Amino acid sequence: xxxxxxxxxxxxxxxxxxxxxxxxxxxxxxxxxxxxxxxxxxxxxxxxxxxxxxxxxxxxxxxxxxxxxxxxxxxxxxxxxxxxxxxxxxxxxxxxxxxxxxxxxxxxxxxxxxxxxxxxxxxxxxxxxxxxxxxxxxxxxxxxxxxxxxxxxxxxxxxxxxxxxxxxxxxxxxxxxxxxxxxxxxxxxxxxxxxxxxxxxxxxxxxxxxxxxxxxxxxxxxxxxxxxxxxxxxxxxxxxxxxxxxxxxxxxxxxxxxxxxxxxxxxxxxxxxxxxxxxxxxxxxxxxxxxxxxxxxxxxxxxxxxxxxxxxxxxxxxxxxxxxxxxxxxxxxxxxxxxxxxxxxxxxxxxxxxxxxxxxxxxxxxxxxxxxxxxxxxxxxxxxxxxxxxxxxxxxxxxxxxxxxxxxxxxxxxxxxxxxxxxxxxxxxxxxxxxxx
Numbered sequence: 001x002x003x004x005x006x007x008x009x010x011x012x013x014x015x016x017x018x019x020x021x022x023x024x025x026x027x028x029x030x031x032x033x034x035x036x037x038x039x040x041x042x043x044x045x046x047x048x049x050x051x052x053x054x055x056x057x058x059x060x061x062x063x064x065x066x067x068x069x070x071x072x073x074x075x076x077x078x079x080x081x082x083x084x085x086x087x088x089x090x091x092x093x094x095x096x097x098x099x100x101x102x103x104x105x106x107x108x109x110x111x112x113x114x115x116x117x118x119x120x121x122x123x124x125x126x127x128x129x130x131x132x133x134x135x136x137x138x139x140x141x142x143x144x145x146x147x148x149x150x151x152x153x154x155x156x157x158x159x160x161x162x163x164x165x166x167x168x169x170x171x172x173x174x175x176x177x178x179x180x181x182x183x184x185x186x187x188x189x190x191x192x193x194x195x196x197x198x199x200x201x202x203x204x205x206x207x208x209x210x211x212x213x214x215x216x217x218x219x220x221x222x223x224x225x226x227x228x229x230x231x232x233x234x235x236x237x238x239x240x241x242x243x244x245x246x247x248x249x250x251x252x253x254x255x256x257x258x259x260x261x262x263x264x265x266x267x268x269x270x271x272x273x274x275x276x277x278x279x280x281x282x283x284x285x286x287x288x289x290x291x292x293x294x295x296x297x298x299x300x301x302x303x304x305x306x307x308x309x310x311x312x313x314x315x316x317x318x319x320x321x322x323x324x325x326x327x328x329x330x331x332x333x334x335x336x337x338x339x340x341x342x343x344x345x346x347x348x349x350x351x352x353x354x355x356x357x358x359x360x361x362x363x364x365x366x367x368x369x370x371x372x373x374x375x376x377x378x379x380x381x382x383x384x385x386x387x388x389x390x391x392x393x394x395x396x397x398x399x400x401x402x403x404x405x406x407x408x409x410x411x412x413x414x415x416x417x418x419x420x421x422x423x424x425x426x427x428x429x430x431x432x433x434x435x436x437x
Contacts, residue, residue: 026196026245026329029143030136030203032408035336037135038078038098040127045081053092055109056082059123063089066104073097080127082107096127098134105130117188118209129207136205148225152201188223189213193250196329199225243297245327252367259371261302266321267378269306274314275381276388281399285316293320325375326403332372333405333425337363341405345421345428357428358436372404372429373437379426380433397427 044058052060061069063084073079079097084090094107094115105115112119113126120126137144188209195204197211199221204210212226213219221229243251243262251260274280289311296304297320306317325332333341337360344356361369379396386392401422407414429436 027200027202028330028335028408030140030205031194031330032335033136033139034132034203034205037132040124040131041076041079042124043072043076043079043081051084053109055113056092056123060084060092066095066102069095070102073102078127078131080123082123094123094127096130098131099138103134118206120208125207132206147200147202148228151199151225151228189220191220193253194247194330195220195250197222197225199229243301244294244324245329247329248332248371249365249367259367259374260324262297262324263321263371263374265302265304265306266317266324267374269317270314270321271378271381273308274318275385277314278388278390280314280382280389280391281318281322281396282391283315285313285319287319289313289316290319290323293317294323297324322399322403325400330368331404331406332368332375334364334368335406335408338405338407341425342418342421345424354428354432354436357425361429361436373433375400375404376429376433376437379430383430393427393430394423396430397423397425400426 042057042059043061045061049060049062051062059080060082061072063086065086069081069083072081073095074097076097077100081095083093083095085093092107094105096103096105107123108114110119112121113123114120115126115130118126118129120129189212190208191204191210195210196202197204198219202222204220204222211220211222213221214229219229243260248260252258255261270280277283293304293306293311293316296306306320311317331338340360340363341357344353344360347353347356361372364372379393379400382389382391382396383393401419401424402415404426405422407418
């Protein structure tokens, strides 16, 4: 995949009019490259080395020549070993195979392993991170150089487009947001789970130290992007973005749940009072009220009030659920499994098609699988009220297909061509929910 093939991701569909606000597009290109990067392959020494330091394993080969290390690593992309330097006994070299050549790095240990600024608990993690970085910087050097040219910073987290409208709602009458200085220090931050830069919207790659975080407002950006962020922030507004637009796995781990609270609470409310609502999930709720629900979850979490007394129109709650699913940086049906689901839908034999979908479902991350299972069980119950709500499995497939699965490359033609398969995948998951999950 060449960097130029991702040109459709160069910008976000935002407008200068607050009423036309659209969520930022989280760009998947660098995430896809990280998934494609070579995996570490440890080349073990066949005999026990008495000179092996206690903090190295069988990847330590003792004092061997560079040429012999090169022979051991040849032909295996991602292969690595550690050798003692012949020129400087007592010092150690990490030999790593990448790009059909052997790269040699002076390796250090001070309680953690490192060859540069980043420090790792294990050599395996160090090599994994190195392969990711080498692969991405090789494949996407031009893309990375240009990724700060079209920032989405001004459109994120309601920081400027909706500032005047939202300050009043969040502060209960306070007219001015509290302003603090954005501390642009050089201390890198390690993010658990996938994270996207809130300045350029690109993936923050690597295992550790992927970027920097503002200690005042929680803004997460690449280190190079932090130099371009304006030196002010509104903590009360920026800290809102902690439920919506957050990676699914990261969110459920943080809250120690199997599914996001948004999914549970919205579905429970809909099943309580909305199952017979005509056009459920097809009819749109008032967009400003849907944004209010988004803010309520981001601000209050599980204490958010989405009851009938707060939002009488059930389409607002249904719209908020769809917005949450649509805003995920990695869709419920993940980018790396998208093509498998699409190909499964194209299988002509019904039994083989279901088996292929089932096999694809089993490859989903646990949080994605559980969210999808719970949602499909709910949508199956929605179809039981079809006489009232006029929503059968096909109609729901049309609504949820593009919400739950999106192609890795944001290409309008691909999306258009796959719409039938997207619809069919969701339709079959609803109809055969008891078998597939």
